[in-house]
Amino acid sequence: MTIELPKPALLPEGVAPDAYEVAIDAFREAIGSEHVHLDGELMVELRDAYAWPADDRHWPSAVLQPGSVEEVQAIVRLAAEHGVPLWVNGQGKNLGYGGAAPRLRGSVTINFQRMTRILEVNEELGYVVLEPGTTYYELVDELKARGGAWWPSTPDIGWGSVIGNTSDYGVGYTEFGDHFASIVGLEVVLPSGELLRTGMWASSTATAAHAHPRGFGPDVTGLFGQSNLGIITKMAKKLSPRPERYVALRFRVQRDEDIAPLVDATRELLLEGTLRNIPVIGGILGTAAMRAPRHEWFEGRITDEQYRATMQKLGMGWWNLRAALYGPTGVVEAQLERCREVLTAAVPDGEFSFLEAAGDEVDAEHFPLHPDRVQAGLPSQGLLESIKWRNPDGGHLEFSPVAPATGAEALKLGGLVRDVMEEYGLDFWPSICVFGRSMVYLCVGNFDHSDEAAIENMYDYYEAAIRRLGAEGYPIYRGHLRGMDAAQDQFDWNDHAYRRFVERLKDALDPAGVLSPGKQGIWPARYRSGR
């Protein structure tokens, strides 16, 4: 389907055409006309890839590509001056959550494809300092080129920007898989255009600028996660030392109800420190989808019998745990035995297996499958195949509620999510990331993107799932544009004290209300009068 750009361009809500024209001219002056896009390929690329093409609810009116921090400051100051709402992304990926598209129709998008430098790799302390557009692939390549002594943590797919993914609370699968927690210093352009640095980096001299968890006084790092309070222009992140030994282990269980002891055993291994990464417990649909489209496996709603038959064809379990071990050989061997002991005690007929290699041998030869490599910080594009499950023109939207990492909660939450997904005709496609005390019960929502009704059904399901699961005690940790308000509504304690607090900060820091209005359900005064 051809995408037609509106002419004249969309205008952001509350901005008069004349004022908008003046602002665009000012942006051109500030960063160069060639970096101000009102139409063309980039405008198409930076839409929500999985929305119905003609659905303009989240279209930007323009895209700006600054080339320096100073240009970002200039853009922010001009936006405030002219009252033009901005939206920010890194590379413009994050497709399962709405991609580069703005929450507020007609916002002017700042995209960081021109700012992709790796500013520092510290090989003594193990950290890297990045610009907001640097992709995971670029980081992986740079670390490899330097000899591979340090590993990053990455999501499955590596085309997105590290800062974009990290600031959206992206999840990877190493010891630093909780990406936001691995930050050791931010540089931020505030809505005023001023520059801030966080933690020890707020000192111009600090030798531990990227080594210590925080500075002196309140730690403001967290303010810039899933945030419209500032634009991150530099980030320092921890890296992991390449281990002497790397083990990717798997444990497959045969029955649906085995999830309960499996989650409890995984939590035990994490809390005692034997496992230090973010293990994943998944079903079989991801693997099935990598091999063939849905119609070759299933017809209609997936019954337990069909599921079991497919699981056996794939040689998988009903639930499949993957985890990894990193460290000196002797320690890793002892940890591997401990994992085997705890997991097989929990589910005696579960199937324990592993692949291992020296840390400098982790590659596609030793670990042919992506899940065994990504736990060593090696992303791939492979998973994109699975989006073709229902149609070669497929889409996905992730619903990701959070629960305590207990077997009882896994059973209860799993049942609730399955019900709501099947009610909307979707496949139950879980991929549970176990953080230790909590789990992100991520459910892939796969749909036929060639069918407008299927897309609308997905949005309906998404908001219903957020509200129904939220009421049961399972808010989401990260959200698609379409569910941000519903997701924020779940944080309702004391008449939404959290939202009211962040909005007070928002109004103080961004009185013009121009930076990413509506992000994560936080609206500036200018746009929330109707609520």
Next chain:
Amino acid sequence: MTIELPKPALLPEGVAPDAYEVAIDAFREAIGSEHVHLDGELMVELRDAYAWPADDRHWPSAVLQPGSVEEVQAIVRLAAEHGVPLWVNGQGKNLGYGGAAPRLRGSVTINFQRMTRILEVNEELGYVVLEPGTTYYELVDELKARGGAWWPSTPDIGWGSVIGNTSDYGVGYTEFGDHFASIVGLEVVLPSGELLRTGMWASSTATAAHAHPRGFGPDVTGLFGQSNLGIITKMAKKLSPRPERYVALRFRVQRDEDIAPLVDATRELLLEGTLRNIPVIGGILGTAAMRAPRHEWFEGRITDEQYRATMQKLGMGWWNLRAALYGPTGVVEAQLERCREVLTAAVPDGEFSFLEAAGDEVDAEHFPLHPDRVQAGLPSQGLLESIKWRNPDGGHLEFSPVAPATGAEALKLGGLVRDVMEEYGLDFWPSICVFGRSMVYLCVGNFDHSDEAAIENMYDYYEAAIRRLGAEGYPIYRGHLRGMDAAQDQFDWNDHAYRRFVERLKDALDPAGVLSPGKQGIWPARYRSGR
């Protein structure tokens, strides 16, 4: 020396006597007259224990002891209404950093000795929810009474409140020794009197309220560390599972310059994950001071020869590392071997030793010395003995600069600190807490508290050390009242962008400027006009 209370009471700066009287009456009405103290023992207890007794620069004018969150809210609202500055402490300990005393003379202190409940211990997920006055000893006792399946992380001395210590970035010695990082949910009274809960706890229904690292949108937890932006009234913190095996290990090296390879080896063990706690590398003065006062060991400045002789008498190294291992027996044994291997490779003639026991046998019988127990979360009052080093009426003040955890930095920073300490006639008394990528190079400043000149000398040294070491790249992570402005001055990047940013938040959240003015060098508009 008898301490005389001023009559009439001190007034806080900028508050008229009449307005103050009205405010005190309102506080009495709100929390009961018996909990509003204008004189008496409590007023003496909640001074800076190590200031010169007649030095009133940090005296409070009154102490309030609320009994509930509602009473805290009432106090804050009344303070804003009447313009009366407040100051907040837990139990009123933290003596090495100024104790309960307020930064601003005459502030009204809120003390939490009446709010000491343990609200929840979750033995499935491993966390505890506390009130702001609960002490470490109370927490330790409660966990023991429940069977000891979960261990806390504690500082050396356990009489202080968990929330007070944690919110001041207190350090312990377990896997959760970075106490602030182990928070999983805060309840906060804002300067407006409103209540806020953070993270997943901001949802009234969230099952993972104290299990997941953060919620949806910006994480505001960090705003309440070393903060005057709110008063923490409840905190959830992670606990560690009692391990099957516990090992307290030590490594002693014979030469001053051995600190360099020792720090590098410790960092390597931490970054590879073999060590998971916060190890400490110390000299010998702490141990010497536990046995006898200074004059029995040294005369005048401590020379290298005297130091070596004393070190040999004590059977210690020039530098002494302690660390701990926790986990399943097989894993811990492999980790112990790895520690021995890495440490003895770094300093071949270093002396490696350890004590070990089952996790349920960690007590004074199996581990006679405090340093071996505190790494298992068992605090004691023993260290207080060491304060008598120069006089039975002794005092201490900690200078705690932060550096990258490298051998080269340890050599350089150690030399600089030693110079400044000896210049002021102080003993160089380091106790280095190794966080992994960084180290807190804590130096005990021990002085004769019966001598006013010695105390003033200590303050002079403290500010000089903060400024001199700050200029060299080593800001402090935590500070005594007397050094808070100097410490904040070190965070100077972009014309003190960090301080200006936090002050903007301060003015937005606390327009009356009443909550803890000057804490960590952050002043409300009302008091910073002179700067």
